[in-house]
Amino acid sequence: VRADLVLVNARLVTCDPRAGDGPLGVLDRGALASDAGRIVWVGPERDLGSAVEADSGARELDAGRRAVLPGLVDCHTHLVFAGDRTHEFAARLRGEPYSAGGVMATVAATRAAPPEELERLALARLDRFLAHGVTTVEAKSGYGLTPEHERRLLEVAARLEHPVDVVRTFMGAHVVPAEYADDPDAYVDVVCIGMIPSLGLLAEFCDVWCDRGAFTPAQAHRVLRAARQEGLGLKVHAEQLDHSGGALLAAEHAAVSADHLEQATPDDAAALARSRSIGVLLPGASMMTGTPFAPARMLIGHGVRVALSTDFNPGTSPSENLQLAVALGCAQLRLTPEEAILAVTRHAAAALAREGRIGSLSPGAVCDLLILESGNEIDLAYHYGVNLTRTVVKNGTVVL
Ligand code: NIG
Ligand code: FE
Numbered sequence: 001v002r003a004d005l006v007l008v009n010a011r012l013v014t015c016d017p018r019a020g021d022g023p024l025g026v027l028d029r030g031a032l033a034s035d036a037g038r039i040v041w042v043g044p045e046r047d048l049g050s051a052v053e054a055d056s057g058a059r060e061l062d063a064g065r066r067a068v069l070p071g072l073v074d075c076h077t078h079l080v081f082a083g084d085r086t087h088e089f090a091a092r093l094r095g096e097p098y099s100a101g102g103v104m105a106t107v108a109a110t111r112a113a114p115p116e117e118l119e120r121l122a123l124a125r126l127d128r129f130l131a132h133g134v135t136t137v138e139a140k141s142g143y144g145l146t147p148e149h150e151r152r153l154l155e156v157a158a159r160l161e162h163p164v165d166v167v168r169t170f171m172g173a174h175v176v177p178a179e180y181a182d183d184p185d186a187y188v189d190v191v192c193i194g195m196i197p198s199l200g201l202l203a204e205f206c207d208v209w210c211d212r213g214a215f216t217p218a219q220a221h222r223v224l225r226a227a228r229q230e231g232l233g234l235k236v237h238a239e240q241l242d243h244s245g246g247a248l249l250a251a252e253h254a255a256v257s258a259d260h261l262e263q264a265t266p267d268d269a270a271a272l273a274r275s276r277s278i279g280v281l282l283p284g285a286s287m288m289t290g291t292p293f294a295p296a297r298m299l300i301g302h303g304v305r306v307a308l309s310t311d312f313n314p315g316t317s318p319s320e321n322l323q324l325a326v327a328l329g330c331a332q333l334r335l336t337p338e339e340a341i342l343a344v345t346r347h348a349a350a351a352l353a354r355e356g357r358i359g360s361l362s363p364g365a366v367c368d369l370l371i372l373e374s375g376n377e378i379d380l381a382y383h384y385g386v387n388l389t390r391t392v393v394k395n396g397t398v399v400l
Helices: 045-050 086-093 100-112 115-131 148-157 184-198 217-230 246-252 266-275 282-290 296-301 322-331 336-341 346-350
Strands: 002-013 026-035 038-045 053-062 067-070 071-073 134-138 165-173 206-210 233-238 257-260 276-280 307-308 369-372 387-393
Touching: 002 038, 002 045, 002 282, 026 045, 038 045, 067 071, 071 322, 100 148, 115 134, 115 148, 148 165, 148 184, 148 206, 165 184, 165 217, 184 217, 206 217, 217 233, 217 246, 233 246, 246 257, 246 266, 266 296, 276 296, 276 346, 282 322, 296 307, 307 322, 307 336, 307 346, 322 336
Parallel strands: 002 053, 002 067, 071 134, 134 165, 165 206, 206 233, 233 257, 257 276, 276 307
Antiparallel strands: 002 026, 026 038, 067 369, 369 387
């Protein structure tokens, strides 16, 4: 095959168990070739010469025996918002519990912000995601909560010009806005009739928060049904603060993912395993709200495939460091390092309906790579709290 980029001298962590050793498909002395932004060949370095014909101007990257992973995938973020909730965090540390009500403070600041400011803030956040080796970020709306403001947030997300790919999710059903406090069902009508049918290509997924202080299962069901009719992929913020039925609802609708799951039960896990919904776990939100961590081992024991994400948002987890989610996934959720690495690559890609296209190093996948400072990928979990990114390649081009 022909190639315009060749990577040599790498410990290749393909995240494709068919391609190498162990659950991460590791090739200890591996090489990779890409052409026009796509991976065209992966294999042991000794086979490179016979398999790949590099173009005369091809770029050669020498990983110096370091670990090379797929560009990381953050499959659950609330990227676009304005305002500041540090005071709310400080109040929690004085004993106030976290509640869904805080969302309205961000909604007020976001509605008041001009689009250029929302764009500038989101781009700075994408810079920080990229700095941590993330090449794809999901971005939810949900801090607008009117037809105009929700649309505006998705439009801002669609306009972002940045090496990091942004996958858009409509979350008009984040909480019931204060204006509808007396009649939440009327707001659900606005979401189902006044927002979802006119989204067009602005969103690929629809998410809804089913919880105490957010939406009931009956209301969330209506949102998911309306979204499915428009051909949107489905996601549910489920079982975060209370056990409210969101996980079973996600399973019933064959949602692509059920996210949070801190209060999930074995029945929930069995249903999510059957519906093949990815369980997206967000240990940063548990840590920063002082609430329980998700029962990750129980979920995996029932056959749920789990992903890890930052849950980047102003209320519960304002961090773009997905590597820290890997460390928390191991230290607090008791994932093995291999499980935690799959949870920010292959399984995170599956949570965005992109398994095989991103999140693994295999022929046909997009050439998004992360070269670590370390020769051992387990350092992502162990050498915690620091950024181990050395080089990032996006679509076959070195971007960092
Ligand atoms: O994922 N759970 C719902 N939404 C966010 C927090 C929203 C907020 O407090 O602004 C989350 O944790
Ligand atoms: Fe969230």
